[in-house]
Amino acid sequence: MLLWLLLPVIAASAPLEVQVFVPLCDSAIIDCGNKKLGDPASLDTNLYWGAAYGADRYLAAQPAFARLPSASPSKPAILKVTRFSRQPKRGERTVNVELLAYHGAQIDVALADYFAAVAGPSSADVVLWMGHDRLMDVAAPALSAGASPKPTLVLACASESYFGPALKTIGANRLAMTRSLMAPEAYLLVAALETFATKGTTDKAALRAALVDAYAKFQKISAKAAGSVFVAVRDLE
DSSP states (O other): OHHHHHHHHHHHTSOEEEEEEEEOOOTTTSOOSSTTTTOTTOTTTOTTTTSTTSHHHHHHTOTTEEEEOOOOOSSTTEEEEEEEEEOOOTTOOOEEEEEEEEOGGGHHHHHHHHHHHHHSOOSOSEEEEESOOGGGTSOOOOOOOOSSOOOEEEESTTHHHHTHHHHHHHTOOEEEOBOSOOOOOHHHHHHHHHHHHHHOSSOHHHHHHHHHHHHHHHHTOOHHHHHTTBOOGGGGO
């Protein structure tokens, strides 16, 4: 009987699994800054992966994140899979994150895989898209209501306008979205992961506040200007 009573506590403390789709910046599609930043196959220099605020390099530099063993890529479009674990402080939940680096020229494969992961079933508790808003260029793939849709956030330019309708079709819970041009940099990912560790995945107001604070700090803009980037919580319901 005692073991049965402890099961909910044990389940609640299980690590939160977050999956992040990162199509590398491709100069053939958008302006990435320069040739190295826009090399769609370069894990070392790409804007969204190996640059200072790229997903893999930035997380690797954070003291709270430890690199974990990673699986081999499941398809040619994926250049690398890396995993990190955020070590919790007292009262926080462990958060594990898997980063999937897609060749920039294979962004449409990444897009299809992202929507499939959001629709479920998936081993991830939360799914993210972080990079170029590909739906500015192409139509969303054919979608239907997901069997077990996952909570998601899209760190890309004007993601609510472009990804929002598709995610509503799936039935996904949109945790955070954007409404303007923006830089999908990894300090935003860290802000989201830290919020999940302290507040869980249901406090959209706390998540938005963390994203706004991080964006204001790193972009060196006012909180008001940073707040204009992210969709109000009431508009995500």
